[in-house]
Amino acid sequence: MQLGPAVAQTGAPPNAIGPDEALKRLVDGNARYAANTAANKDFSAGRAARAESQHPFAAIVSCADSRVAPELAFDQGPGELFVVRVAGNFVNTDGLASLEYGVKFLGIPLVMVLGHTNCGAVDATIKVLKDNAELPGHLPELVNSIKPAVEAAKKAGSDDLLNRAIIENVRHNVAELNKAEPIVSRLVSDGKVKVVGGLYDLATGKVELV
Ligand SMILES: [Zn+2]
Numbered sequence: 001m002q003l004g005p006a007v008a009q010t011g012a013p014p015n016a017i018g019p020d021e022a023l024k025r026l027v028d029g030n031a032r033y034a035a036n037t038a039a040n041k042d043f044s045a046g047r048a049a050r051a052e053s054q055h056p057f058a059a060i061v062s063c064a065d066s067r068v069a070p071e072l073a074f075d076q077g078p079g080e081l082f083v084v085r086v087a088g089n090f091v092n093t094d095g096l097a098s099l100e101y102g103v104k105f106l107g108i109p110l111v112m113v114l115g116h117t118n119c120g121a122v123d124a125t126i127k128v129l130k131d132n133a134e135l136p137g138h139l140p141e142l143v144n145s146i147k148p149a150v151e152a153a154k155k156a157g158s159d160d161l162l163n164r165a166i167i168e169n170v171r172h173n174v175a176e177l178n179k180a181e182p183i184v185s186r187l188v189s190d191g192k193v194k195v196v197g198g199l200y201d202l203a204t205g206k207v208e209l210v
Contacts, residue, residue, distance in 0.1 A: 015055040015107055019194030022057045022110035026198075026207070029075035034205040040077040047078075056082040058110040059102045061173065063089040068116045068200050073207060082108055088121030089113060090145045091173050091180075100183040103193050111177060111184075111193065114207070115170040116200040122165050125150050148172055167210050170197040 015022075032038050059082040060070040070076075070083050082102040084095045091099070091113070102108040115122075125146040128135060135143060149169035150161075158164035174197045179185050187193040198207045 013053075013055045013107060015057040015109065017057060017109060019109045019192075022108075023112075023194070023196060025076075026058055026074045026110070026112065030073060030205075030207045032075045033073055038072070038075045040071075040075050043078060045077070050079045054079050054082075054106060056080055056102070056106060056108055058082070058112060059084065059099055059108050061085075061089050061091055061095065061099070061111065061113045063087055063114070063116055063119055063121065065116060065119065065121075067202050068114070070114065073114075073200060073205065082106065086142075088119065088125070088142055088146045088169065089115055089173065090169065091176055092145060096177075096180055096184070099177070099180075103187050104183050109193055111195045112198050113170050113173045113177070113195070114198045114200055115166045115210070117163070117166065117202050119162075119166050119169075122146055122149070122169055123162055126161060126165060167197075167199060170199060170210050173197075 057080060062068055062070050062083055062085045064085045064087040070081055074081065084098045086092070086095060099111060103111065121142060124135070125143045127133065128143050129147065129150055134140070146169055149172050150165045152168040152172065153161055153165035156164055174195050177184055177195045178188050184193065184195070188195060197210045199210045200207050
């Protein structure tokens with residue numbers, strides 16, 4: 001990775017846009033994807049320029065689920081999205097460090113925490129908490145990270161605990177990022193970066209802001 005501001009020698013970098021414009025690009029790209037009219041198909045275009053530097057316009061915190069593919073879901077080519085993936089799309093210290101690099105050194109104006117329907121990681125957390133079950137290996141750490149969202153969903157008393165917990169998990173991580181010191185919170189309060197939440201519907205391919 002290149003450390004230091006990745007600014008082109010002449011003029012502004014291509015990702016020098018505001019957070020709202022970045023969000024519009026994601027929303028428009030998702031509409032193309034959901035309609036099966038994706039525009040990004042030429043993956044060799046721009047490869048030589050990308051070898052020199054990267055200027056992604058959005059960072060996505062996505063689940064590791066194989067059915068959620070951010071570049072496809074937002075119809076973006078290589079170099080456009082800076083993606084951090086972990087089952088359950090939560091932000092731990094390493095994920096935060098990646099995002100800090102993205103917003104501070106790459107100049108990314110938008111971060112989206114992207115949950116999805118029928119998330120196995122959230123579902124497993126609900127089951128573990130319900131049955132007091134013990135999971136093998138390092139899975140308990142994953143459950144601990146998702147637990148606050150499940151507890152918030154239970155408190156809200158929803159009929160659909162899984163769906164509610166998935167949304168609470170997105171909102172919880174958006175809130176955590178907004179107050180993540182010292183880098184993200186500062187850029188957010190300066191209006192240079194926005195953090196938003198999205199929910200990807202596995203059945204339709206559509207992303208709804210939550
Ligand atoms: Zn998932």
